[in-house]
Amino acid sequence: MAAASTVALLGALLIGGASARADDPPAGAADADVTVNTAQGLGTIPDTAYGLNSAVWDAQMNAPQVRDLLNAANLGMLRYPGGSYGDIYHWRTNSAPGGYVAPGTDFDAFMGTVRSIGAQPMLIANYGSGTPQEAADWVRYANITQGYGAKFWEVGNELYGNGHYGSGWEHDDHPDTSPTAYADGVLQYAAAMKAVDPTVKVGAVLTMPGNWPDGVLGDGEAADWNHTVIPLIAGKADFVIVHWYPTSSDTAHLLNTPSQLTGELAQLRDELAAAGAPDTPIALTEVNGGRDVNTQPNALFGADAWFTALQSGVFTVDWWDTHNGAQQISTSPDGATDFNDWGVLSSGDCVGAVCEPPLNTPFPAYYAIRMLSQVGRPGDTMVGSGSSSATVAAHAVRRANGDLSVLLINKDPAAAHSVDLRFAGFTPDTAAPVTVATYRDGATGIDTATAAYGARQTLPPYSLTTVTVHPKAGTASALSAPGAPKVIAAGATGATVSWTPSTGGTVTRYEVYRQLGTTSELLADSTGGSVTVRNLTPGTTSTWNVLARDADGRLSAPSAPVTVRTGTPADSTCRVAYRTTAGWGNGFNAEVTVTNTGPTPITGWTLAFDFPGAGESVTGFWNATVRADGRHVVATPVDWNATLAADGGNAASFGFTGANDGAAPPPTVFTLNGTVCTTT
Template sequence: MRKAVLAAILTLTSLTLPAAAQASAAPAEVVVNARAALATVSDTAIGTNHAIWDSQLGSDQTADLLKAAGVKLLRYPGGSYSDIYHWADHTAPGGYVAPDTDFDTFMRGVRRTGAQPMVTANYGTGTPEEAAAWVRHANVTKGYGVKLWEIGNENYGNGHYGAAWEADNHADKSPAEYARHVVAYADAMKAVDPTIKIGAVLTTPANWPDGVVGSGDAGTWNQVVLSTAGAKIDFVILHWYPGALDKAGQIPDLVQLTREQIARHAGPGSERIGIAMTEFNTGSSSAGTTTQPGALAAADAYASLLANGVFTVDWWNVHNGIGPVTEVAGHTDYGDFGLLSSAGCSGDVCEPAFNTPFAPYYALQMVGRFARAGDQFVRASSSGPAAHTVRRKDGSVAVMLVNASSEPVPVTIDYSGFDPASGAPTVLSHTNGATSITESTSGSATAQTLPPLSLTTLVVRPAAVPSGLPGAPGLPVASAVTDGAATLTWPAAAPGARPIAKYEVYRQNGAISEQYGETTGTSLRVTNLRPGTRYTFNVLARDTGGGQSWGSAPVTFTTVTPASSSCSVKLTNQSDWGSGYVGALEITNTGAAMNGWSLVFGWPRTWQSLGSGWSGVWTQTGSEVKVVNEPSGGSLATGASVTVGYVGNYSGPNVLPSVFTLNGRVCTTR
């Protein structure tokens, strides 16, 4: 079932290696900013999927390999099979169920792996009562303590939007019906065990059918599901098969847009709702699924998702099966979406022995050794290889570098907010074709040469480990946001050996921290902000001896446009098809009469462009879009409005434009 869907996706996607892999490498500069805090690594960060058609999902050998890879979450019973699977009699009508794959066998493997389970309850052909009985069996009868429960798999793929791959016996296949059942499932399941957490399926930004409003629906899938079921859920579920190896740069927007939808539609207390990426794979058979380029893309994406606060990223799949066979980076790529070989054959080409790790296995292992539970991601930037950094509780810093070039790349590393010890750091490395991660002590904390097509992690000790520092402040909250200011408020930090003297508030601008102010209290009004701009801030505590805490988790918000202006603009997304949309701009003149007008806005992201426009003369220069009045329609009296339309194309998360200027004046966006 998964392969059929992926085949359809891959025919629509351009599959290319990152540009860095096609050009000669140049020296690169990496900047690590230990003050610019991001998310803290959860204890379920590195995950993967088990499927009931895999007879080895509970075997000791498989469990031991997953444990060695650092896998901390195992999802069951496997993708779209979840919506045809009945746990009590271990059947999946219409699908294949392998021997030794029942729930208790799965749990035995979970425990041997040292992971936590995530169970997907059957929505498509099941009932709330069946799911509640599963909770009772798992947590009351057996005492397994399964905390994470999803309601269904990819239920938007039930035919409501046209494509149908997910089983759904409900006569009504709308998001409203799914949301009503999520409420019923949550009530029934939590009546058995109130401590469990319930997850609801969402569409992933910029992935079909995200943005599409079905016939008779009150909004998109996400809007309807969150509005109805938001009060009952504890996390949301995303799946992502980007289909190319250079998409990690889209992740901050992907996650932020999801958070904004949760905040907008899920009601009070929605900040408690987490984000889980329960299926992820590069989705790129031609560019490499079992070879090193795919592994590099996997490590980059895992680190990016975790740094942005996703609490688990779960590879599809442990065993999946041979696909299109190609030659990638000097090695045979078996087109297999599994971490481990299934030992299958395609014609006269056979995979290696069963359970042989593929390259992405080592990517997950590297991420698990780089970013451990409790570590805190901090900002890093690079002029070449992708760079990710975590700060550890023992004061050390780990830096993971992803060299997608086919040439060695020398790098220099500068640190802010961290003083590295002299001497060589610990270096973990995985190179093209390697069957293990090597560990050595080499180079320096500030200079390394990265092998071609490699993953490298440096573990750098601090020059000194200060003691008695204050704890990190709590998560800031933004309120009273205007076009030029916002109030940040945060829970106080715990003092260390000395009293806390003040709090310092920093804006994260890439890997640069810009101090916006300081206060002895736990609230600060930050000013001089730009309208319609996304900002990320975090807070540090400083004690009376000058000691500085770790950074708080970051808060991200977007300023609005002026409350009053000589013009206003209302943007309406009239229809959306997942890679483009029809936008309508209603322009109102609230100032003096105009004889000729020009409206300008900028695309927020490089993957957005103007397709066409009407009711005005449209042009695009770089990222700037301009529409001017048609020759016969230039007059705009005070209070008068005109509506123009356009097609906006996008190939990544669609961050809508929010700042519009009319004849040089910033308008109020309605």
């Protein structure tokens, strides 16, 4: 390992915040401060990032007008043959027994659209009523016969909805519908498909943490869908698939649900890491707000959800759907008519006497997709950003040419909001104009204009606004970002990461930063390609970036992010086992077992832990008294389990019922009378 110097935690916060400058916002408080930190790398936008579902029941899916609209939206992925139809669709005959297949929607016609817009396909191999051989034959036809180069293949759609947990919307002819049987099936499909074309990537269906049926156990089973499937497919499936349709009580709640994605995807990543496959790619192949779907709120939700997912490491987000059809009439908070049509383009349907706009008229969600490429294109780097107001969401991208684009989302249906932009790690050119792209409530397109530089921006009600700023000449380093860092060792209080060198000039040192909100904290520096950071907190997960400093003292662009997890001490004098015993999507039961492994008995104990998820809470308990203050939970014994014998002579167990709104990851650190325990 190269020589390295470590810097104690809680040292100087070198990147984040800004001193007063000539380009600071004007005097007087704005409604929100938005801070962008370009030293925080959140990953590169993949060429598959912006995706959309296509369905064989949609007679318009390959129409020239639709192709033109999809091309204008810069879509990089199209999914086929359409949700649950994937488990009844037979590609060779272009048929779906029990369902409707529209003329002109066969596989070759679909690939014509894919190729015409420069996208890639995400194909659903029929698991429910198909066979591994049928899937292999499809791969042969697609990639050997036709030369389409179809890379990504899902094995089935929402197979956890096959009746195994009580709800049966997904077709599944297998006599065994358990998660174990599905995982075994994935391996059979992957083997057959890769025997034809070893380059294809085969994905397995998982459930989104915090959403039904996450945590639900089938009869006689010891683990839920994810905790059964993941260990069986880890390292064997090329990627995993989740869908996300958030539950929201009203429109305001819907607009805040994208923040749940960060925790839910982090929990999924932890589940993959626990099975030894932390770097498994994740695809979000269906998402829709499901409320106010044809009006402005769904556009705001969509843009926010898209970048939140991509910043969490998802390689594609595929919106549901291209066309879907009107279902019922309601009114959005801004007074707009909602047809409950989950398509981005109008089907031209009517509900009673109320009709949609003409066929293929874009709904607001379509313009949200078009706004994405105003913010960033494939190859651009997503960077850290944050807003001081819950009413304004922000996402930022450092463009390949050095420009910085900031997406600002005003969730207020009635009022404009002023925003002050603040930058860390980036110096704007205040003499150069900025480009402002705005999608307003009720608009039929995105307005784009240039204006003199100003750090204060005013956002129209219910709007998407992208501001693109140029960098000041001479302020950016010529060094490339260091190569993606890897964790090569991690313990309870330390971790070692390594990376490949920067290019483009002389590097004086590499600096490792931890992301803390919109602030980057210097952890360590090195003149080589690795470093060990000590004095970390046990049982924590954090995101780090590596940056190179050049001879003029300027920092390079940040590396790709790396997730660093620390464990708990293996030699502690106490041990805690935590187990989720039941779940139902928005709630769960957990069992906690406490053992004193030290040499001295303990009479009277206090066990403390923190919930990792912001939406977790305690609603009931037994065999202990459990109290919570926010995320912090404290348990004390009842009479019969108050004494813990020395050297593991006995154990005390208690349980509690929890509620969750979003992610519900298990606690990672427990302290017994102040001592950090070994966690299992």
